[in-house]
Amino acid sequence: MRLIKSIEDAKALEGEEVGLSDWAVIDQHRIDQFAEATSDHQWIHVDTERAAREMPDGKTIAHGYLTLSLIPALTGKFIEVENLARAINFGLNKVRFYAPLPVGTRVRARATVKKARRRAGALLLLSEIRIEAEGQRKPVCVAETLGMYFFNEDTGDAD
Numbered sequence: 001m002r003l004i005k006s007i008e009d010a011k012a013l014e015g016e017e018v019g020l021s022d023w024a025v026i027d028q029h030r031i032d033q034f035a036e037a038t039s040d041h042q043w044i045h046v047d048t049e050r051a052a053r054e055m056p057d058g059k060t061i062a063h064g065y066l067t068l069s070l071i072p073a074l075t076g077k078f079i080e081v082e083n084l085a086r087a088i089n090f091g092l093n094k095v096r097f098y099a100p101l102p103v104g105t106r107v108r109a110r111a112t113v114k115k116a117r118r119r120a121g122a123l124l125l126l127s128e129i130r131i132e133a134e135g136q137r138k139p140v141c142v143a144e145t146l147g148m149y150f151f152n153e154d155t156g157d158a159d
Helices: 007-011 028-038 048-054 064-069 071-075
Strands: 002-004 017-020 079-081 084-097 106-119 122-133 141-151
Touching: 002 007, 007 106, 007 122, 028 064, 064 071, 064 084, 064 141, 071 106, 071 122
Parallel strands: 002 079
Antiparallel strands: 017 106, 084 141, 106 122, 122 141
């Protein structure tokens, strides 16, 4: 866990890896729940029998957007912003899906701070997140994420 007390602290992290998550298993139940939530029932994700016959590894694969949606849960303990009022997801600059994610695979996230800047009175943090699959050389997904962190204002009365 990296502690950020100021924008200067965040700038000092530029170019640094700030976290490597624990492994998480991508099982069929999670894939099916994502299919239900998004109405994306393409057979390569949800039809295990057809996948056994027609997919190269004989397995269903996770949705790319499911992989992307794991980022907050996998990276949530990488940094702590002291005196935080709120944090918001400001979006993504670039996302690439480099390899399929077969059901039953364990994944983890690795994060590097690329840039930290002041914007609209907040800290704007640009990070590169790599989702790695156990046993695969290429990352499953690489995404540039943007987060905005708003610090609490000093509400004490001045003497």
